[in-house]
Amino acid sequence: MTTQNIADLCAAHRQEGRSIVFTHGAFDLLHTGHITFLENARTHGDVLVVGVHLDRHIRAYKGRGRPFFPFVDRVRLVGALRIVDAAVECPDSNAVGLVRQIRPDVYVKDNQADVMRGPEAGVVASYGGRICIVPYTPGISTSLIIGRLRDADRTRPVPYT
Template sequence: MTETKILTRQQAVDQVARWHHDGLKVVFTNGCFDIVHLGHIDYLEKARHLGDKLVLGLNTDASVSRIKGPLRPVVNEYARARLMAALSFVDVVTLFDEPTPKELIETVRPDILVKGDDYTVDNIVGADFVLANGGSVQTISLVKGYSTTALIERIKNSF
């Protein structure tokens, strides 16, 4: 059952430690993933192919609201977590409520940190920690024309 891929922070840390013990490369990314679309799927699939396992840090509902505004998220955190866990290329989903994923990244200790190419290594939260610990930081090209915010605007403008 995909729900078993949704782990507490400590469970995620323990799982990553087991993978590291087995010599596997762990990729980490994070985001809100509200109203899943092709851009999300493409990005996560590419992220997973950079290593052996993919850990996804998912913003809690409160965190999404702080970042995106009071009308977001559209989809609640449990549903978003289940949707992400249902993807074959996502190995672990863990929630975080902090303003940034910095603490989660430092706790999970991934080998590879990934964000979309709308970021540069200089402004990716946690990049300095991952690089200082022998890991790498990579960006992935985003599919043009896909964003949850744009999708919501299109829906609103259709009425």
């Protein structure tokens, strides 16, 4: 879905009286921490829109070898989740442009992010939106999974903890 299409979709939902929730991330190796986060985000409104970052932004942040899955796969996986109403490209290294376009009623991030210092916070505040911080799921992340896979005995399942 293009950013213009998502802006139009959000405007249509808003005209119907629905509130828009927005979040964004890499969603490289989709895991239960992501699902829990998205489920929590969903509880803060009627329509959940998720921005998925481009490969080059993840590489710049996470380093060589990341992401494991290309953008087209990651956005398709996120968009296929029944708790997500729309998944869209996050074209910048942050989500300021998308926040300006869709003007979510609620902007959601986890408590590992310094949301109030992020550039999105000022944009959300400028139009009276709300910022919501949901708990991070400890003990599971893509980076932890990668580390466990590298260290694991390949004959046994890799535990989360």
